[in-house]
Amino acid sequence: MIDKEYDVIIVGAGPSGSGAAVAIAKTGAKVLVLEKRQEIGTPKRCGEGLGLSTMKRMGIEKDDSWVRRKIIGFTAYAPDGKFVRHDYKNGPEGYIIERKVFDKHLAEKAVETGARVISRAEVTRLLKENGKVCGVEVEINNKKEEIKGKIVIAADGIESKIAREAGINTTLKLSDVIAGAQFEMANIDIDSDRIEMYFGNEMAPGGYVWIFPKGEHTANVGVGVRKPYAKNSAIEYLKDFIEKRPGLRKGSILEVNCGGVPVGGLMKDMVTDNFMVVGDAAHHVNPIHGGGIGEAWVGGVVAGEVAAEAIKANNTSKKFLKKYNKLWWEKRGKKMKKLIKFREVMESFSDEEFNWMVDYLKGEDLVEFTRSSGFIKLVKILSKKPSLMKHIRKLM
Amino acid sequence: MIMIETDKRKCLRCSACVGVCPHTALTLKEHGIECDKEKCVSCGLCKDFCPMGAISVVKE
């Protein structure tokens, strides 16, 4: 069913794999996407939040098949219950989506562009020739096959093992990865038009709690926590949060999800001869809010464009593919590196400092915090309280 | 010998532990997480990380 040779083989049909596939197939090159799951996008490992600005960056139009809820604003809660609420001035600025449908939609885009996508096809190891990657071994229907590829792209998400097989160390430090647990809940009392975030070292050490509405009384209720701050597993923090809130406690659980979110560990070098790493596997996630759909797609496209050029030039050497390192760092990396610093400062706040900050924060400031422009704003706020000056030094 | 054990009733097979393991000792299989005894050094990072609290370090 599958040919024995392709220009590019992509491992994983998440947003990063589909993004890369679209960029490559566009040029007429022969692309194969292998996905180990039985169904693309299922089960989800996601809060399903997608901002309009991200969609624009991805070049994706809204489609009713995967939009669940328009989001008109957000509320951010400090540990003591004080909050900052912000409604976007120019109408909704994001959606809560149905990730299962969305990921398939992206894979379909890749197929429409000319890529071949095969699910329930697990890549079990890389093929090498003279020490260089030259294809993959894949298991389909309990049968192993060898497929040759001039370039292999690892878009295999947080669990990426094949990048390490290729000699790129993608191991995540525990302090660079959020452990997330989530219930999709129904029959709960929520603000169904805004997303809610709760901060606090007791509630969600090193992360936050989110309520992302999917309907009037339905939402993804999740928590992300991180070592060394967290003392328990994420699911315990989630249960605790829900238990304390009657409006949630009475609810039904439609789905249980969990996963890891890389929020650090950026890599200078994401290529080797005939091989590239993209998306979660390359730790391309916004380190402040943990959103990775857009980063995965955009990084995938950047890598895909370079891969396509390499195929055309008949030069898939590390030296050639390094152009992806350069382009990605210019386009996304620099900004993300700044945001990681920002995150490191935020996570060192005590609950008291969080509570204090809320009085000085406006909604727009929080929006800026997820972009690198938030730096100046945060410095301004921190400089209002002498005990917070120490954080400013860390930002510099 | 000290080993990693996964509670299959708790594990949701999100496979994030695979990415966290510094020794590439873990693999996600149809039936759950499998640990390569040759590679595992029982460091317990996967246990500390697991969002579901499904992993434990046990003596065999």
Ligand SMILES: Cc1cc2nc3c(=O)[nH]c(=O)nc-3n(C[C@H](O)[C@H](O)[C@H](O)COP(=O)(O)OP(=O)(O)OC[C@H]3O[C@@H](n4cnc5c(N)ncnc54)[C@H](O)[C@@H]3O)c2cc1C
């Ligand atoms: C709890 C949680 C909440 C999140 N919430 C949000 C959110 O609200 N908004 C947002 O933007 N992002 C969110 N994220 C992050 C987002 O889900 C990821 O950043 C994004 O999915 C990354 O895309 P990807 O293509 O790199 O990887 P994935 O989407 O993980 O895709 C990788 C694919 O590769 C496949 N694969 C792996 N190994 C192999 C193999 N050997 N052979 C074949 N296939 C393989 C996997 O099955 C998978 O389908 C969240 C993450 C978590 C864990």
